[in-house]
Amino acid sequence: MGISTHILDTAVGRPASGVAVGLSLLEGEEWRTLRTETTDADGRCKAMLAEGEALTVGVYRLRFATATYYEAQGLSGLYPFVEIAFEVRDAGQHFHIPLLLTANGYTTYRGS
Template sequence: MGISIHILDTALGRPATGVPITLARLTDGKWSSLNVATTDADGRCKHLLPATEALQPGNYRVHFETIAYYNRHQLSGLYPYIEVVFTVTEGEQHYHIPLLLTANGYTTYRGS
């Protein structure tokens, strides 16, 4: 199943579309890029982990390039990018990482 993302712009009350996202995994002390994607019309990236990659225990990083979204909507955002680092534990098959976004703040959590 892998890793999925959903971004909602809570200030505007709509999905954050067209946000560039990069997924990386920490291996031997170095971040290795696994995939680059962009949120769809619903603010989602349903399959951020490529089908050719197995979800392995360890640390992963999602980089949200929020400046692209702010610029497209003529917003002045405080965070040009947001990085969320999380740990995948043994036996887990899916991680959903939602991001609730405003121009001056954000919240994230483990979704379902």
């Protein structure tokens, strides 16, 4: 299966497009970057793993570069980036990790 994400700017009620999102895998004590994508016009990154790369059991991290997004909106956000770490215990499942964002707060959950 795979990993996907999307960002909704809840302050304005629309997707956050053009945000760089990095995916990393924890190997021992170090994070290894697997891929960097940019959210599309709908605020989505539909496939964070590279084509042909299999999802494996492990601890992953999504890193959202929110400072650039805030600047483009003419805002000064509190969080220059947001990192969400999550554990894949069953590589046969799909992991959709959304980010609900405002300039002064955020939340996440496991989506479908």
